[in-house]
Amino acid sequence: MSLYQVQKFLYNLNREEKLQSRFREDKHATLATYELTDDEFTALASGDIGLLYVFGVNGQILMHYAAFLQIEWFDYLQLMRGGIDKHGPVRAGIYAMTGGGKQFAEAGKTGEES
Amino acid sequence: MSLVYAGILSHAPGITGRAHLAPNAAVRDAFYACLHKQAAEIRASEAEVLLVVAAEHFANFFMDNMPAYCLGIGEKHTGPIEDSDWLKIEKTTIPGAPEVALKIVKSMLKSVDLAYSEEWQCDHGIMVPLHFLTPNYDLPVIPCNINCQGPPLTPLSRVWQFGQALRQACDEQTERIAIVGTGGISHWPATPDSGKINEDWDREFLQRLMNQDMHKLLAYVDEEVYSQAGQGGFEIRTLIATAAAARGPGELQFYSAELPIFAVGCTVARFEITA
Ligand SMILES: [Fe+2]
Numbered sequence: 001m002s003l004y005q006v007q008k009f010l011y012n013l014n015r016e017e018k019l020q021s022r023f024r025e026d027k028h029a030t031l032a033t034y035e036l037t038d039d040e041f042t043a044l045a046s047g048d049i050g051l052l053y054v055f056g057v058n059g060q061i062l063m064h065y066a067a068f069l070q071i072e073w074f075d076y077l078q079l080m081r082g083g084i085d086k087h088g089p090v091r092a093g094i095y096a097m098t099g100g101g102k103q104f105a106e107a108g109k110t111g112e113e114s
Numbered sequence: 115m116s117l118v119y120a121g122i123l124s125h126a127p128g129i130t131g132r133a134h135l136a137p138n139a140a141v142r143d144a145f146y147a148c149l150h151k152q153a154a155e156i157r158a159s160e161a162e163v164l165l166v167v168a169a170e171h172f173a174n175f176f177m178d179n180m181p182a183y184c185l186g187i188g189e190k191h192t193g194p195i196e197d198s199d200w201l202k203i204e205k206t207t208i209p210g211a212p213e214v215a216l217k218i219v220k221s222m223l224k225s226v227d228l229a230y231s232e233e234w235q236c237d238h239g240i241m242v243p244l245h246f247l248t249p250n251y252d253l254p255v256i257p258c259n260i261n262c263q264g265p266p267l268t269p270l271s272r273v274w275q276f277g278q279a280l281r282q283a284c285d286e287q288t289e290r291i292a293i294v295g296t297g298g299i300s301h302w303p304a305t306p307d308s309g310k311i312n313e314d315w316d317r318e319f320l321q322r323l324m325n326q327d328m329h330k331l332l333a334y335v336d337e338e339v340y341s342q343a344g345q346g347g348f349e350i351r352t353l354i355a356t357a358a359a360a361r362g363p364g365e366l367q368f369y370s371a372e373l374p375i376f377a378v379g380c381t382v383a384r385f386e387i388t389a
Contacts, residue, residue, distance in 0.1 A: 004177065011176045015195045015235055059304025059345070060171035060263060063127075064237070067200035073132060081306045094265065094345040097306045104302075105309025105374035108137030 005034045014064040050083020056092030117284040119159040119292035120360035121384035127238035128376040130202045148368035148382040149246040161292035163211045169262035169349040173237035181229035182268040186257035187215035193236025211254035221283035262348040270332045273351045277358025295356030297349030298378040309374035316379045324364035362386025
């Protein structure tokens with residue numbers, strides 16, 4: 001388990017546009033420079049939000065990564081719940097789920113812009 | 115006295131990014147109106163510099179070298195780091211205030227150990243406030259970060275001292291300086307619980323803050339904050355620092371827990387600046 005390395009990669013990715021281009025072009029070569037377990041490598045290469053959440057990736061870092069992956073808001077929340085269903089509770093950090101999987105916000109039906 | 119304005123506001127990314135998803139458009143627009151009023155108050159103060167006491171979300175600092183406090187002294191800053199379509203704020207360059215920032219750092223170092231940086235990327239924690247407060251990005255900005263994300267975090271007693279040192283540093287300048295503190299109160303952002311808000315806890319906190327009740331503010335402990343207000347509650351540091359800098363009583367101009375799509379109790383307030 002090298003959560004630090006997983007987060008370090010995502011931190012760099014989230015804030016460096018050049019790294020984002022390189023990652024889009026060649027995920028495996030980009031990830032190879034980090035000390036990752038096979039599970040971590042696969043989760044990052046495939047954009048497995050649920051598993052990364054369960055690993056304990058800081059929520060802010062993961063949220064920005066989900067935005068980079070163009071995942072819609074409610075899909076992103078559901079992917080985290082799905083991760084817990086599949087892999088169990090969050091293993092580290094301060095972003096554990098405490099609401100029992102309940103949904104606390106709903107989208108407006110009209111989607112009215114201001 | 116060169117501190118000419120002190121206030122607080124929320125910064126959650128949904129405030130801009132998920133505006134179109136808010137079911138309660140009337141409450142949302144009332145919140146936006148208060149943010150625009152805050153912008154007008156800052157303009158009316160004739161502030162020459164806007165210092166934003168923020169809780170960044172891994173735009174500049176990571177656990178390889180995490181400062182408890184850092185001030186941005188660069189000539190310019192960039193942001194947002196997030197996908198522009200997601201945040202609904204275009205990528206831009208924001209003017210800094212390097213000379214004033216450096217003078218503030220020098221003054222604060224007499225009593226507080228703070229880091230400084232000539233490079234600064236802004237995430238939603240600063241971009242959302244700027245989007246409302248200086249939408250043309252024509253007011254020089256000094257970004258400031260208090261680590262609220264990567265524990266161990268600076269204790270609240272130190273946060274108060276930081277706010278006092280910031281005030282002292284502002285008082286020594288001839289430039290007119292506005293300070294906004296930006297953080298959430300109770301919230302569980304970036305978890306499946308996003309949208310959960312502990313309104314009672316928020317209102318109690320805001321009462322302590324508006325009353326400048328230092329003893330009750332510094333009585334919060336992180337374990338209790340985490341259980342009652344979530345990891346997002348750690349951001350009260352930015353609000354407490356701003357209160358300590360202002361010294362005067364606060365006026366709560368807006369609070370609503372009715373916009374859970376924004377993932378935070380939406381807040382706008384200002385403080386009197388007293389000697
Ligand atoms: Fe935040």
